[in-house]
Amino acid sequence: PCVAQEKTETATLIRDDLKRVSPGMRRMLGCNLDHLQDASTYYTLAQGKQLRPSLVLLVSRAVSLLNGINRSVASERYILDCNPALLLDGDVLPSQLRLAQITEMIHVASLLHDDVIDLATHRRGQVSGNIAFGNQQAVFAGDFILARASTAMARLRNTRVTELLATVIADLIRGEFLQLRNVDEKGGDALQASFDYYLEKSYLKTASLISKSCMAAAVLGKAVPSIVQAIGEFGRCLGIAFQLVDDALDFKSTDGDLGKPANADLKLGLATAPVLFAWKQFPELESAVRSNFQSKGAIEQARQYVREADGVRKTEAWAGQFIVKAKGLLSSHIPDSPPLQALLDICDRVITRKK
Ligand code: FPP
Ligand code: MG
Ligand code: MG
Numbered sequence: 001p002c003v004a005q006e007k008t009e010t011a012t013l014i015r016d017d018l019k020r021v022s023p024g025m026r027r028m029l030g031c032n033l034d035h036l037q038d039a040s041t042y043y044t045l046a047q048g049k050q051l052r053p054s055l056v057l058l059v060s061r062a063v064s065l066l067n068g069i070n071r072s073v074a075s076e077r078y079i080l081d082c083n084p085a086l087l088l089d090g091d092v093l094p095s096q097l098r099l100a101q102i103t104e105m106i107h108v109a110s111l112l113h114d115d116v117i118d119l120a121t122h123r124r125g126q127v128s129g130n131i132a133f134g135n136q137q138a139v140f141a142g143d144f145i146l147a148r149a150s151t152a153m154a155r156l157r158n159t160r161v162t163e164l165l166a167t168v169i170a171d172l173i174r175g176e177f178l179q180l181r182n183v184d185e186k187g188g189d190a191l192q193a194s195f196d197y198y199l200e201k202s203y204l205k206t207a208s209l210i211s212k213s214c215m216a217a218a219v220l221g222k223a224v225p226s227i228v229q230a231i232g233e234f235g236r237c238l239g240i241a242f243q244l245v246d247d248a249l250d251f252k253s254t255d256g257d258l259g260k261p262a263n264a265d266l267k268l269g270l271a272t273a274p275v276l277f278a279w280k281q282f283p284e285l286e287s288a289v290r291s292n293f294q295s296k297g298a299i300e301q302a303r304q305y306v307r308e309a310d311g312v313r314k315t316e317a318w319a320g321q322f323i324v325k326a327k328g329l330l331s332s333h334i335p336d337s338p339p340l341q342a343l344l345d346i347c348d349r350v351i352t353r354k355k
Contacts, residue, residue, distance in 0.1 A: 013338050014057040017092050017100070021053045024101045025108075028148045039133040039141035040148075043108045046124035049355075051242070052107055052210060053100035054346060056217045059231055060096040061339040063221035069335065095156050095220045102165065103213040105149040110172050110209075112142035117176070118268055125259035160219050164212040171212075175205025182271035182289050190286065195276055199240065206246075207239025230333040237326035242350050244319035247272035248312045249355070251303075258355045266299045273318065274311030275302055281309040316351070323347050 022044045029044075031037045114120070115128040116135045122128055129138040146169065153162050183190055184197040214235040218228045251274050253262045265272050269292030271279070279285040282305045288298040306312065327347050334340045 013061065013342050014054060014092075017057050017097055018050060018054060020097060021050065021101055021104055024097070025105055028101065028105070028152055029145065031144070035133075035137065036141065036144055039112075039129060039137045040144045042129050042132060042141070043111060043124060044104075046126050048104075048124055049353075050104070051346070051350075052103045052213060055210060055235070055238075055343070056096065056100040056103055056213050057092055058339050058343050058346070059214045059217040060092045060099075060221055062334045062337070062343065063218050063223045063227065063231075064091060064093075065337050065339060066227060066334065067222065093220060095158070096217050098152060098156065099161070099213065099216055099220060102149045102152050103209065103216075105145050105152075106165065106168060106172075107209060109142040109145035109149065112138050112145070114176075118264070120260065122255070122260045128260075156220070158220065161216040164216045164219070168209045168212045171204045171208035175201050175203070175208070178204065179270065182269070182292060191276070191279055191283075194271065194279070194289070198271075198273060198276060202240050202243040203236060206243040207236045210239035210242070211235030227333060230329050234326050234329040237322045237329065238347060238350060241319040241322035241326065241347075244273055244315050244322065245350060245353065248274060248315040248319070249353075251306060251312050253354065266293050266302055269293055271302075273315040274306045277311040277314040278302065278305035278309040281305070319351060323351050 025044045026041045029037060029040045031040075111123060112129045115123055116130045116138050119130075120128040121131055126132075129141065132138075133141065149165075153165055156162070178197065178201040182194060182197075184193045186193055211232050212235070215228050215232040218231045223231070247265065249258060250262060250265045250272065255261050266275070271289040271293075275285070275289065279289055285302060285305055288295065288302055291298070293299050293302055327344055330340060330343050330347075334343070
């Protein structure tokens with residue numbers, strides 16, 4: 001098929017399941033307190049990228065396809081003898097659709113809290129939850145979403161999946177906690193340590209949810225351990241690439257493109273990858289990085305160094321390396337099929353996205 005047909009196929013593959021994600025989340029957030037229900041469903045009513053539920057649904061399809069092949073190998077039939085139509089039509093289990101919803105609920109809960117902490121004004125093209133409902137209600141709404149996500153998790157009755165997702169919540173908080181500083185205090189080479197610290201933080205605040213929700217989809221689909229591991233590593237690489245691109249976009253985009261304020265990270269005191277690359281070239285940036293750009297003129301100086309050091313392009317190139325690794329992991333573990341092509345397509349879109 002031509003590229004256009006493949007793209008259409010990719011889009012239709014999970015379209016119907018994806019349509020059920022937000023309404024399902026809203027049902028789980030039903031409550032007799034109208035204000036609490038309004039605040040907690042607020043971000044489910046705006047158009048997000050739906051990256052995480054899409055990945056969960058596609059990994060579910062890929063695993064069901066693999067199981068089909070394994071079953072036919074077990075029954076001593078040659079793979080080539082199998083009816084490809086049967087193999088490729090692996091369904092998403094109800095538990096995996098629920099997992100896609102739980103994953104997005106954890107994400108949305110973290111966004112409500114994040115927007116309070118970051119004093120945000122906009123998110124997903126509308127005013128952010130802290131502005132629409134105030135800090136107190138936004139925090140309670142995030143807590144409530146986590147509570148309902150936990151109930152839904154318990155109902156999956158799978159301790160491995162519960163453990164994976166509970167670990168994600170701890171990771172989100174650990175990532176945010178690390179982000180309170182730009183430089184690890186361990187000593188040694190401060191620049192190298194800061195790159196390592198940044199990668200660890202990016203894993204915890206972004207890649208962990210992507211990685212472990214994909215692993216959970218594979219666990220629910222009864223994938224063999226080596227596949228669960230490979231899918232987890234794929235999610236780690238894709239998630240870190242996603243955060244690198246996010247940090248590059250903060251420097252090069254406009255509010256209108258992003259649906260949230262651009263040029264926000266330096267104002268929040270954060271030294272993201274573009275700044276670390278600038279520091280590598282201009283060692284005099286170190287004190288501003290250490291003091292979270294609080295002194296007069298520090299933000300403009302950092303912006304200038306990022307431009308001169310080509311920090312955004314270097315960050316995008318680094319993201320590209322993680323994407324190559326993510327795609328390699330997929331291609332070496334999942335046979336060529338519509339879900340594989342759709343996952344590879346998402347990898348490319350993470351790099352080329354504008355918001
Ligand atoms: C967005 O990052 C936010 C996160 C990746 C995670 C935020 C996590 C917490 C606030 C910990 C609490 C967690 C839960 C589950 C309640 P960003 O601020 O870099 O990006 P942005 O530009 O989209 O705001
Ligand atoms: Mg934040
Ligand atoms: Mg934020």
